[in-house]
Structure formats: C-alpha cells, structure tokens
Amino acid sequence: MKRKECNPANWPGAARLDGIGALELIWSGDANLFAIVGLSLFVTLSATILASLVGMPLGALVALTRFPGRNVLIVLLNGSMGLPPVVVGLVVFLLLSRSGPLGPLGILFTPQAMIVAQAVLIAPIIAALTRQVIEDLWAEYREELTAMDVGRSSRVATLLWDARFSLVTILLAGFGRAAAEVGAVMIVGGNIDGFTRVMTTTIALETSKGNLALAVGLGLVLIGVILAVNALAWAVRGWSERHAG
Amino acid sequence: MRDSPVRDRPTTLPIRFENVAFTAGVAQVLRDVTLSISAGLPTILLGPNGSGKTSLLKLAIGLLTPIAGRILYAGRENVSSSRHAFVFQKPVMLRRTVARNVAFALKAAGRAPEAAAIARLLSAVGLAPLAERPARRLSGGEQQRLALARALARDPEVLFLDEPTASLDPFATKSVEDIITRTAEGGVKIVMATHDLGQARRLAGDIVFLANGALVEHAPAATFFDTPATSEAKRFLAGELVI
Amino acid sequence: MRLRHLFIGAVLSLYAAVSPAAAQDKSIVVASTTSTQDSGLFGFILPKFKAKTGIDVKVIAQGTGQALDTGKRGDADVVFVHAKAQEEKFIADGFGVKRFGVMYNDFVLIGPKSDPAKIKGGKDVLVGLKAISEKGSPFVSRGDKSGTHSAELALWKGASMDPASTKPAWYREIGQGMGAALNTAGAMGGYVLSDRGTWISFKNKGDLEIVVEGDRRLFNQYGIILVNPEKHPSVKKELGQAFIDWVVSVEGQEAIRAYQIEGKQLFFPNAGQGS
Numbered sequence A: 001m002k003r004k005e006c007n008p009a010n011w012p013g014a015a016r017l018d019g020i021g022a023l024e025l026i027w028s029g030d031a032n033l034f035a036i037v038g039l040s041l042f043v044t045l046s047a048t049i050l051a052s053l054v055g056m057p058l059g060a061l062v063a064l065t066r067f068p069g070r071n072v073l074i075v076l077l078n079g080s081m082g083l084p085p086v087v088v089g090l091v092v093f094l095l096l097s098r099s100g101p102l103g104p105l106g107i108l109f110t111p112q113a114m115i116v117a118q119a120v121l122i123a124p125i126i127a128a129l130t131r132q133v134i135e136d137l138w139a140e141y142r143e144e145l146t147a148m149d150v151g152r153s154s155r156v157a158t159l160l161w162d163a164r165f166s167l168v169t170i171l172l173a174g175f176g177r178a179a180a181e182v183g184a185v186m187i188v189g190g191n192i193d194g195f196t197r198v199m200t201t202t203i204a205l206e207t208s209k210g211n212l213a214l215a216v217g218l219g220l221v222l223i224g225v226i227l228a229v230n231a232l233a234w235a236v237r238g239w240s241e242r243h244a245g
Numbered sequence B: 001m002r003d004s005p006v007r008d009r010p011t012t013l014p015i016r017f018e019n020v021a022f023t024a025g026v027a028q029v030l031r032d033v034t035l036s037i038s039a040g041l042p043t044i045l046l047g048p049n050g051s052g053k054t055s056l057l058k059l060a061i062g063l064l065t066p067i068a069g070r071i072l073y074a075g076r077e078n079v080s081s082s083r084h085a086f087v088f089q090k091p092v093m094l095r096r097t098v099a100r101n102v103a104f105a106l107k108a109a110g111r112a113p114e115a116a117a118i119a120r121l122l123s124a125v126g127l128a129p130l131a132e133r134p135a136r137r138l139s140g141g142e143q144q145r146l147a148l149a150r151a152l153a154r155d156p157e158v159l160f161l162d163e164p165t166a167s168l169d170p171f172a173t174k175s176v177e178d179i180i181t182r183t184a185e186g187g188v189k190i191v192m193a194t195h196d197l198g199q200a201r202r203l204a205g206d207i208v209f210l211a212n213g214a215l216v217e218h219a220p221a222a223t224f225f226d227t228p229a230t231s232e233a234k235r236f237l238a239g240e241l242v243i
Numbered sequence C: 001m002r003l004r005h006l007f008i009g010a011v012l013s014l015y016a017a018v019s020p021a022a023a024q025d026k027s028i029v030v031a032s033t034t035s036t037q038d039s040g041l042f043g044f045i046l047p048k049f050k051a052k053t054g055i056d057v058k059v060i061a062q063g064t065g066q067a068l069d070t071g072k073r074g075d076a077d078v079v080f081v082h083a084k085a086q087e088e089k090f091i092a093d094g095f096g097v098k099r100f101g102v103m104y105n106d107f108v109l110i111g112p113k114s115d116p117a118k119i120k121g122g123k124d125v126l127v128g129l130k131a132i133s134e135k136g137s138p139f140v141s142r143g144d145k146s147g148t149h150s151a152e153l154a155l156w157k158g159a160s161m162d163p164a165s166t167k168p169a170w171y172r173e174i175g176q177g178m179g180a181a182l183n184t185a186g187a188m189g190g191y192v193l194s195d196r197g198t199w200i201s202f203k204n205k206g207d208l209e210i211v212v213e214g215d216r217r218l219f220n221q222y223g224i225i226l227v228n229p230e231k232h233p234s235v236k237k238e239l240g241q242a243f244i245d246w247v248v249s250v251e252g253q254e255a256i257r258a259y260q261i262e263g264k265q266l267f268f269p270n271a272g273q274g275s
Helices: A013-027 A031-064 A070-082 A085-096 A111-147 A152-162 A164-180 A183-189 A199-208 A212-244 B053-061 B098-108 B115-124 B140-152 B170-185 B197-203 B221-226 B231-237 C002-018 C034-038 C041-053 C064-073 C084-092 C125-135 C147-158 C178-188 C196-201 C237-248 C250-258
Strands: B015-024 B027-037 B043-046 B068-073 B084-087 B158-162 B189-194 B206-211 B214-220 C027-033 C056-062 C078-081 C096-112 C139-141 C171-173 C191-195 C208-212 C219-227
Touching: A031 A070, A031 A111, A031 A152, A031 A164, A031 A199, A031 A212, A070 A111, A085 A111, A085 A183, A111 A152, A111 A164, A111 A183, A111 B084, A152 A164, A164 A199, A164 A212, A183 A199, A199 A212, A199 C178, B015 B053, B027 B053, B027 B068, B027 B214, B043 B053, B043 B197, B053 B084, B053 B158, B053 B189, B053 B206, B084 B140, B098 B115, B098 B140, B115 B140, B140 B170, B170 B189, B170 B197, B189 B197, B197 B221, B206 B221, B206 B231, B214 B221, B214 B231, C027 C034, C027 C064, C027 C237, C034 C041, C034 C056, C034 C178, C034 C196, C041 C056, C041 C237, C041 C250, C056 C064, C064 C078, C064 C084, C064 C147, C078 C084, C078 C237, C084 C096, C084 C147, C084 C219, C096 C125, C096 C178, C096 C196, C096 C237, C096 C250, C125 C147, C125 C208, C139 C178, C147 C191, C147 C219, C178 C191, C178 C196, C178 C208, C191 C196, C219 C237, C237 C250
Parallel strands: B043 B189, B043 B206, B084 B158, B158 B189, C027 C056, C027 C078, C139 C171, C139 C191
Antiparallel strands: B015 B027, B015 B068, B206 B214, C078 C219, C096 C191, C096 C208, C096 C219
C-alpha cells in the first residue's frame, strides 16, 4: 500500500495556517518574543528553586517524623498537588493587593509576585513527592544510619542528597506545572506588556484577539522550551551519575 | 556527634543478656535468652536460618528493644552506642564515592574526615585503589569490605557482623574473613552471626548456638565442635535440619 | 558546608523575590479594559506619552468590573473604562477623584453571514435584538460586568427584555473578554455585541460580519479617573494626574484620533464636551 505523502499542501486550510503560518510568524521573529520567553524562564525557574528550598526539606521532615495528625497532613499535601492555579493566583492577589495584608510590599503586578504565586502553587507538589521518595529511602537506610549514629538533623540532608536523582525528576515536575499554568500569573501579574507578560499569558491574549496562528506557534515554542529544560536536566543527571553516582 | 576522645570512653564489655525475649508480630523470635559476651576472642552466633541470630545482634547494638528482660553493658543499662559498630548482611551504599562513604562514617562517629584517616581505613580493607569509584558500582565483596571500613571508622570496641559473607563467593569471603581476623587481632571484640559451619570453625573463639529462638549452647569453640553437649548441636554439626 | 551555601542562596532569592519594588522610577499602573487593549490603542498612544514625559504606563487589561475593583483596592493609580454609571458610583463611593470624558467609539451588532434572525442592514438595534429573541438564535453575552456587558444589558432593557435573568437557552453567557466572545459567536454561528475597535482588529472573523450599526444607542463613552490617594496613599497621584492631563489635552486627543486600523479611525476623542 502506497504510503501517503506528508505534504502540507494537502492539509485542510485551517490546520495548515495554524501550523506552518505560526512557525513562519515566529521565525520572522520578534525581539519581543525573546523577552517574553526570557521572562517566562526567569519567573518559573525562580519559583521552582524557591519552592524546592521550602518543599524538599519540608517533605523530608514529614517523612522522617511521627507526630499527631501526620496522616491528615500527608493527605492535604497530596491533595494540594491538584491546587487550581487560578485559585492560588486569586489568594496570592488578595494577600499582595494594597488592600491586603502584604500590600506594603508593593509587589503586585510585578514579576516578583508571579514568582511568589508559582512557588506557592508548586511547593506542595514538591513537598508531597519528596515525602514519598524520602520515606521509601528511609525504610532502606534506617538501620544503617541508626547504627552509624547519624543524628536527626543530619538524616534529612543525607537522605536528600542520596535521593538527588529522584529529586531532579520531582523538580522537573514542579517546573513543568509552573511553566504550563496561566491562571496564577495572569491574576497576580496583570499581563502587562513588556513587564509581566509571559508565554502562557501571551498565548491566552493572542487567542482572545483571534490571532490563533500566532497563539499555536507560541504554544509550540513554549513546549519546545519546556522540553529543552527537561533535556538539559536529564543530561546533567546522567553526567553526574556517571561521575559520582 | 561526640566530643570526648575515643579512648576515654568507658568499656561496654561484658555484654550481658538477662532473660531477654523478643517478638516480631506474633512470632516469638527469641525467648528467655541469658548470655554473657566477654572481651577476647571472636564470639560466633551459630545456628540455622530463623534461629534468632540477627535479632540477637540487633538487640545487642540497640536497634531493637527487648519485650522482656534487659541487656547490661559492663553492668550498666542504656549506654550510648558510640563504642559499637555494625556490618549488615546487605550493607547500604551511600550514593557517593567509596572515600566519601568512609568520610561520612568518620563524621557520624564524631571524628574528623581527614584524608589520612580515610586512606588508612581503605588500605586496611584493600579498597585504596577504588577510593574514587561510586560505591554503588562495587561488587558484592567490595561493598562488604567498604561496610567494614565504615564500621572500623568508628574505632569500635565491639564489632557486630550479621552474616557478612552469606552472599559472597569464596574469594571475597576469604578477603572479608582476613580483615575480620586482623581486626580481632588488633583488639576489637568480634560478635558475628553465621550459619556457615566452616566459617564458624575458622573464626570462633567461642560459639553461641541458637535454635528456634532459644540459646541452646554456649561453649568455647573447641569444646563445641568436638564434644557438643546438646542433641540439637549434635544434629546441626552432623548436617541435619534442626527443626 | 554545601548546605550552608544553599541556605544562604535560599534566603537571598527569597529576599529578591519579595523585596519591595524600588519605587518604580517613573511608572504608573492603569487599570483599563480588554477592549482598549485588544484594539491596539494603547500600543499606539502610550509610546507618545512616554516620549514626552518619560513615564512608563503599565496597563492591566481587565473587564470594567475588575478594573474598577482594582482601583478600589488601590492596586492601580488610574482607571480608564467605559461604563459611565459604574464610574460615577466609583467616585461617589470615594474611590476616585474626578471623572474626565476621553473618547467614544461605538458598538456594533455582529452576526453570522447566514443571518438566521434576518436583521442585516437594520438601523435599529432594539428591533434586531427582538428578532434574535423571537427566532431564538444563539446570542453570546460577555457576562463579565464589563463596559460592553453593561451596554448590552442596557440595550436588552431598552427592548423590554431581560435574558440575563430569564436565561433562555439561546442566551449564552461566557464570562470572558471581547475576543473570546467573538471566537465563541463565530464557532456557534451566533450574534454578539462588540465594540468596533476590537471587531476591526479581530483576526478570526471567519463567518461573522456586522449586521447592525450606526444606532445612536450604540454609542460607547470612555472615562478616565485618578484613584483617590486619600483612600490609598500609595497611589502615584502626580504621575497619574500627568497621564490624565495628557490624555484629555490637545496632544493626547490628537493621538487618539490618529489611531487607525485598516484605514479606519476607531476612537473619537471628545474630552471636555460634557462627555
């Protein structure tokens, strides 16, 4: 059976416009586009780092300590992996608004607010997943570390370091969730042209303006950027494992 | 982390079990064990699988708590485990190099992870050429030797080993046994569990023979092997299953 | 040791993330509507303002309801919307200083080329709406308390109908902006009320076209208000007032007049004419 040729000339009009036209539009390239991609990466990477500095030790602590209500906390942490980004955005907005408790900080409608909102969104994901990884690892390490007289405070650091390759995957999960969301950054950032406009809010805006080809193209760029980050992280992990696994 | 120098710490020998019992779930793992482990030649815990050897070792180092009876160390209860070290049957390799594993053990024991100390410990177990290799990529025998190095990093008074060569080939077994012998000759008290008769013969000063959770016989090696007192011991030595 | 460095790094990045934005040199936040943004007007006039005064204008484009709420909270310095009744209430409630009329554009009734309600070419929007209701053709409402939404509700009221309350099946409230409403109307072959500016610059017209225009009832007035600094001391009142002054000045009004898409003027400046 003759294989059908993959020729864009044969595609139905809409698909062709959206697909090829989009990439052409991107390629004819905008300095603006670089700025938007750069801001997206800055916001999401900062949020991921911030969220993991809080979430990873927290997850490890919950894994290693017994306290009343622990199971309830674990259910809450796991459940908060499904926090709707728009709700997080709304809550952070109310906190940062001039009329809100953190108003004097004056960071609403700035990239800083977007970083905070995304960090709040993904910290529970990172904590919940870290808890599981560390709990499993502790089951394996408990006797050995106890026999070596490893103190409670060193346990967290030791386990986090030994779990580092799994933690990379957790970081990538958090990064992906933040990079993909639009609800939180739209509300707390305001999608200000040249200041708080990121990939996802741009895609939403161009869609609402009817520029569907451009929106699809930007979507492809966004996916490409996310994949590139993942590929880089994986390469680093592989190199590290070969040298000091 | 301790700050008192190793030598100044009081001795923990003899270790005395007084009517110690231990259960795991519904199973009676050890019943009414009364036993004294004194300084000197290696004490070998001998017995078939499931006889309670591992539990006895873990009770001795404090990883488990008896449900009845008590354990005394030089007449005292609840001493710190700083003078003890443990080698597990399947040791856990930390995800880092061989040298860093030893450094970790030194730090945990309250000693400075100096390069010289690490090198000495690695040489003692014959792992010096593999210092920079990721520990997880060692062979079974090499991992067991690293576990020994980590244990020796604690400069222990008593070294507990739980069937350290059970999964090793004869060549690796010999390396490990040699290290154990040298360690014993250096003054460290060895308390080791094994179900391997030949190994027991090679290493033992005295034999603690366990069967079905009970201490059946405790005698100097020569006495045990030549003139066992109990029928279980006789049957075990004859190669029969002791049920 | 490595851990200590990580910890310091954490504290620093947390600080950077949260430290108060250095009193943003010269910039103001203007809460405006999605229709003014989507039409491209701001992209055209703001650079002229910046060139003259060096003030950066950061525009948050929301629905009128949300823009006024942003002003009430003190999160914007100026509001620039098109819902006179809501604006006057904003000032009466003490959240704004004074309202200045700026410009107007008009709304147009958009519908599918197939025109199931047979209203194309009509000059009376109320007649058109009645026809849509009788025929039961789909009608998309923004449903988001925006200026356009308020205008739409006023027109239904003028035609003695209240589909927002009776919620007939053909009345589809989507709760989104103008572009989304146009996309939806196009996709379902329905009618929608749009401001002319958004319509002209909308890139996904598909099967849609203007069916009714020119009715005086479709007149859409924009107003600009400084957020009351007495309610929110953080409001940048000098810079905000400078923007308002420019927008109603000869220069600003000329800039608005000069903005065109496809050769058509979108907004008609009318500051100071009792607007």
